[in-house]
Amino acid sequence: MQNTPNIPVTSGQLPKRNSRLMRLLLALDLLVITGFAWYVWIHPKVPMEFNGQRALQDVVTQVEFGPRTPGTAAHAQALEYFQAELAAAGWQSEIVTTTSQGQPVENLRAWRGTEQPVILLGAHYDSRLLADKDDLPANRSQAVPGANDGASGVAVLLELARTLPKQAVAVELAFFDAEDNGHLPGWDWILGSRAYAAALTSQPKAVVVVDMIGDADLKIFMEGNSDPQLSAQLWRTATRLGYETTFVPEIKYHVLDDHIPFLEKGLRAVDLIDLDYAYWHTLQDTPDKVSAISLEKVGKTLLAWIAEYGSCLAAENCTAQ
Numbered sequence: 568m569q570n571t572p573n574i575p576v577t578s579g580q581l582p583k584r585n586s587r588l589m590r591l592l593l594a595l596d597l598l599v600i601t602g603f604a605w606y607v608w609i610h611p612k613v614p615m616e617f618n619g620q621r622a623l624q625d626v627v628t629q630v631e632f633g634p635r636t637p638g639t640a641a642h643a644q645a646l647e648y649f650q651a652e653l654a655a656a657g658w659q660s661e662i663v664t665t666t667s668q669g670q671p672v673e674n675l676r677a678w679r680g681t682e683q684p685v686i687l688l689g690a691h692y693d694s695r696l697l698a699d700k701d702d703l704p705a706n707r708s709q710a711v712p713g714a715n716d717g718a719s720g721v722a723v724l725l726e727l728a729r730t731l732p733k734q735a736v737a738v739e740l741a742f743f744d745a746e747d748n749g750h751l752p753g754w755d756w757i758l759g760s761r762a763y764a765a766a767l768t769s770q771p772k773a774v775v776v777v778d779m780i781g782d783a784d785l786k787i788f789m790e791g792n793s794d795p796q797l798s799a800q801l802w803r804t805a806t807r808l809g810y811e812t813t814f815v816p817e818i819k820y821h822v823l824d825d826h827i828p829f830l831e832k833g834l835r836a837v838d839l840i841d842l843d844y845a846y847w848h849t850l851q852d853t854p855d856k857v858s859a860i861s862l863e864k865v866g867k868t869l870l871a872w873i874a875e876y877g878s879c880l881a882a883e884n885c886t887a888q
C-alpha cells in the first residue's frame with residue numbers, strides 16, 4: 568500500500584485526484600447501467616439479422632452427419648439437430664412418421680404460437696440414395712452428401728426460425744423427408760411432401776419451398792408450375808432488395824418438387840430452385856460449393872416478403888392473397 572500525502576479537505580470539496588477518480592467511477596457505473604438496460608429491455612426486441620454464415624454452418628453440420636438417407640443414423644441425427652435448434656429459437660416441433668408409397672417417411676413440422684399458419688415454408692432434408700450423375704461410375708453407388716441439394720434449403724429455414732420477428736404472421740416450417748429418390752427402384756420423388764400435404768388440416772394462404780438455393784453462382788429463375796402471382800411478389804421483393812441478378816424474372820424450367828402436392832390441393836405454392844448446379848446428384852455436392860451470400864439473399868428475401876405479405880393482409884383491399 569502506498570501512503571497518500573495528507574491534504575487538508577474543506578467540506579464539499581474532494582482532493583483533485585480523488586474527484587477525477589470519482590468521476591471515472593461514475594462514468595463506468597453509467598456505462599454498466601446503460602449496457603444492462605439495453606440487454607434487458609431493448610436487446611430482446613431487436614430481431615437478429617439473417618446471417619448467411621450461420622446458415623452455412625447449418626449446411627456444414629448436416630453434411631458432417633453424413634448423407635441423410637432414410638433409416639440411417641445421419642437421418643436421425645439431423646432430425647434431432649433441427650428440433651434442438653428450433654426449440655432454442657422458441658419454436659415447437661413434432662416428427663410425423665408415416666409411410667408414402669410403401670416407404671417410411673419422417674416429416675418434421677414446426678410452429679410458434681396457437682394461430683393457424685398463414686404461410687408454410689418448406690424444404691426437403693433427405694439426401695439422395697445414389698449419386699447417379701457422378702462422372703465416376705464407382706461413385707454412383709454411394710449416397711449424395713447433399714450440401715446444396717437438401718441441406719441448403721433446411722439451413723435457410725433454420726436461420727429464418729432464429730430471425731423471424733415474433734409479430735410476423737403465423738408461419739409453419741415444414742422439413743420434408745424422402746424428396747430425392749425418384750427414378751430409383753421402389754421409390755418416387757416427393758414422397759415426404761405428398762404425405763405432408765395429405766395430412767395438412769390448415770389452409771395456408773401461401774406455400775414457399777426452397778431447394779438448391781445455396782449455389783455460389785445463384786440464379787433463381789421463376790419455376791413454371793409455381794403460382795404466377797406469388798412468384799411475382801417474391802421476385803418483386805428480391806428486386807427491391809437489390810437481388811435482381813439472382814432472382815431472374817423469367818421461367819426456365821418446370822420442376823417436380825415439393826410444392827406440387829400443395830398446388831394439387833388448390834393452394835398457392837412457389838418453388839425457389841436453381842437447377843443449374845454442376846454437382847447435382849454427385850459426390851461433389853459438398854459445403855464448399857455453397858455460399859453464405861446466396862443463403863443470405865434467399866433468407867432476406869423471404870423475411871422481407873413475409874413482412875410485406877403480413878402488412879398487406881392487415882390492410883384493406885389487399886390483392887396479395
Ligand SMILES: [Zn+2]
Binds near residue numbers: 716
Ligand atoms: Zn436432388
